[in-house]
Amino acid sequence: DQQVKQNSPSLSVQEGRISILNCDYTNSMFDYFLWYKKYPAEGPTFLISISSIKDKNEDGRFTVFLNKSAKHLSLHIVPSQPGDSAVYFCAASDQTGANNLFFGTGTRLTVIP
Amino acid sequence: DVKVTQSSRYLVKRTGEKVFLECVQDMDHENMFWYRQDPGLGLRLIYFSYDVKMKEKGDIPEGYSVSREKKERFSLILESASTNQTSMYLCASSWTVRSTGELFFGEGSRLTVL
Numbered sequence: 001d002q003q004v005k006q007n008s009p010s011l012s013v014q015e016g017r018i019s020i021l022n023c024d025y026t027n028s029m030f031d032y033f034l035w036y037k038k039y040p041a042e043g044p045t046f047l048i049s050i051s052s053i054k055d056k057n058e059d060g061r062f063t064v065f066l067n068k069s070a071k072h073l074s075l076h077i078v079p080s081q082p083g084d085s086a087v088y089f090c091a092a093s094d095q096t097g098a099n100n101l102f103f104g105t106g107t108r109l110t111v112i113p
Numbered sequence: 114d115v116k117v118t119q120s121s122r123y124l125v126k127r128t129g130e131k132v133f134l135e136c137v138q139d140m141d142h143e144n145m146f147w148y149r150q151d152p153g154l155g156l157r158l159i160y161f162s163y164d165v166k167m168k169e170k171g172d173i174p175e176g177y178s179v180s181r182e183k184k185e186r187f188s189l190i191l192e193s194a195s196t197n198q199t200s201m202y203l204c205a206s207s208w209t210v211r212s213t214g215e216l217f218f219g220e221g222s223r224l225t226v227l
Contacts (some may be wrong), residue, residue: 017121036218041122042116042220042221043205043219043220044216045218046216049214089155089156103155103157105153105154
């Protein structure tokens with residue numbers, strides 16, 4: 001059973017606008033969440049993370065929000081750029097660390113120039 | 114920069130062949146992982162290793178085995194390839210077992226089994 005879900009397989013956004021990618025999880029033991037970005041024919045690269053003790057983490061144009069009560073996190077990209085077009089994976093970890101990293105199915109973001 | 118190198122970017126094999134996928138990392142990471150990525154299924158963990166000669170099954174180990182004889186190298190073996198093993202295979206490495214989950218991935222090996 002998928003413990004981390006990304007219900008939107010794809011998203012298209014105009015350049016300069018905000019992109020919002022969503023992720024839901026079911027396991028209340030998850031305490032660390034990450035977003036990875038993947039270009040075609042490349043491996044995923046780490047983008048941003050958030051610990052469960054926070055509800056927001058920001059890094060430049062990227063902000064991740066965590067709503068623990070709803071078991072929901074989102075990635076905001078502002079402003080979106082064509083180079084942001086990629087597949088974004090949400091991932092979650094419990095206290096045992098990287099050995100138990102659960103990935104979502106990914107959302108393909110297309111930023112239209 | 115951390116570098117995770119996978120030996121083959123593209124492979125085409127026939128059903129029943131033995132397949133080796135090699136992965137080398139240059140950052141002295143303790144943990145190494147093999148995932149497969151399939152459309153609509155995300156990344157699924159096949160095996161991981163937290164030390165030389167140590168291995169643990171992930172979510173989908175059936176039909177696969179692994180070898181870690183040296184810290185920097187982690188090999189995935191398909192003893193008898195089948196068409197349902199056609200996939201993108203991703204190797205990753207990370208710091209200690211208690212690390213916060215950030216993985217460093219290789220570029221992937223796309224395997225087609227005919």
